[in-house]
Amino acid sequence: MRVGVVGIGHAKFGNRTDVNVNELAWEAQKLAYEDSGLTQDDMGFCAVSTLGTWYEESLPAVTITEYGGMVPVGHVRCESACAAGSAAIHIAYTRVASGLCDIAMALGVEKMTEVDTPTTVELIGRSGSYMWEFENFGLTFPGYYALLASGHMARFGTGEEDLAAVAVKNHHYGSLNKNAYLKREITVEKVLSSPPIAWPLKFLDCCPINDGAAAVILASEEKARKITDTPIWIEGLGTAGDTANICNREDLYSIRSSTLAAKQAYEMAGIGPRDLDLVEVHDCFTIAEILAYEDAGLCPKGEGPRLIREGQTYHDGDIPVNIDGGLKAKGHPIGATGCSMIYEITRQLRGEAEKGRSVKVDKGYGMAHNVGGTGHSCYVTILGRD
């Protein structure tokens, strides 16, 4: 059964001390209802993505759906590390595609600024193989991606300025996106001279964590055609996993779960990378965007740096990537990120993106690529318009 995106909503990402997690989720939910013309009574299921270790409620899916007026709709909380939002999209999709309901919501939310930074970093840092890598070697998240960055540099001659160029692009588009957190333009020099975090990654190579929410309403084809004149169809889905322990990976210059998940999604959609008008990739660190170019087949392995050097991933380039600012400029409220990607692609395919950052839509497809951990999991979703 074909399933379409019929409603989207996005809360402002940032330090949202003005709201609690339930209120933050409601902001996105409300906008998705307004966008679709639907109400809570139309929902058949709600997949809530949130890691939820950063705030007081131990059953956040329950308080979030209760506060959002969704009782007695069935719900689940799902987690696939930083890919949780896409996991929610997949769960809502399968709920509809299997015929269990006609309409379902994927609701991603995270509130991470209530705990102090060392706690947050420890919690994220533990997102490897805790007993082996964290407890013994003290590896935290920037360290993991620094290993991948130095691996890529050693293998392909990638330069620190290539990494920096990704940050420059994404900050540029963040400055044009009303929902983004970081809105200032930066330069390659600024990135290179920002404080080192874990060589070769500097402060401005890292995405910020913050608070945010995004909601996506999915409907069966029959319902979707009644709800909207511009349904955006889910055409391909893929997901794969890998080892928690990074030293068990095949190499340190690619993410295998990305490659596998993208391959599945392309096959299901019956298209290839050249059919995409735009891509959202998981740029938790600048190196992650370059890895994603290659792993998702936007260019051959090792040629990611060329893509950013040539400006091919700008909105008017050959294959626009992260034209909303990416995780780098929007920030990365973990559970919300995957849903935020679907929000952006839907807006672009509908032709609703802001001036100066709207891509040319002629092929009619967009792809969201969402990595959990350092490739512990990857979820890929391909969307297409009629």
Added chain:
Amino acid sequence: MRVGVVGIGHAKFGNRTDVNVNELAWEAQKLAYEDSGLTQDDMGFCAVSTLGTWYEESLPAVTITEYGGMVPVGHVRCESACAAGSAAIHIAYTRVASGLCDIAMALGVEKMTEVDTPTTVELIGRSGSYMWEFENFGLTFPGYYALLASGHMARFGTGEEDLAAVAVKNHHYGSLNKNAYLKREITVEKVLSSPPIAWPLKFLDCCPINDGAAAVILASEEKARKITDTPIWIEGLGTAGDTANICNREDLYSIRSSTLAAKQAYEMAGIGPRDLDLVEVHDCFTIAEILAYEDAGLCPKGEGPRLIREGQTYHDGDIPVNIDGGLKAKGHPIGATGCSMIYEITRQLRGEAEKGRSVKVDKGYGMAHNVGGTGHSCYVTILGRD
């Protein structure tokens, strides 16, 4: 698309200090592979249910699937409080029924004995509306169910000995189940004289928390018929939610999400309560089993106590319930419980249950009823044999 259970595995529930969470999950997984003749290479997806706040790994789905040899299979962790196991069953079902894969596993596991009891109780106690009920009134889980028990007593004249009778039945069947934790028979007098926890609930009215795992492999009809001669079909599914805040409920002598979820499942399966050969219900406290009799339509509202008084829910009664000992005697390793219920119903419908506790299967249907929190969510699954 029809989806069938083709493999089941169950680890021994108890104080499993002999294994870590990955090893515990593997015990159940391995038995499910052996039961089905399948291997990790056959799996298309794995839904892992675990609350996972009680052990060190912050991304348990990743380490569990890696340890189980399942890399690079895609996975998600899901949580719907104590109904997490059934949420995993539903997610694995929809993954197959939507055509995304042919075979998927639901893998429930929890390791709760590594943290000290007050911590566990606090974490479970928070499974209400934290800011209102826990922080202000100090309500913990036995307190919530004590409210429901005293509400039922006030409304229907239910007696403390009716509650005790549930414990007696479930301990009896636990003594016959090799995977159960508590294997001693008890008497009504023993329950009534056990230490009060939250009136009217005594120590022996409460289920123990412990460590455990259970695995269920699901397959599309086409695959299922090739894998096994005794596929057990998933015929009906239902799920509903309710308020986190118990004082916002309509009454305190029923669980609305149970009623709604059961109704959905009956409708999908095209059967009613009289067509069931056996039922697994969520007896986290003895009162919860009586509520479940009524909410799931096994008897009219208020007549639950009669059912247990007359012995109708024993294995040779009119409608056998929790013939494996239930949460009360098996224990309740949260993420595992829902999968354990499907394990038991599958065994009974296949005719594989131990002597002295095997039910007469003539109608061919069984039902699993799994409550999250105090009815924050409920998942119901109806299984049927050919």
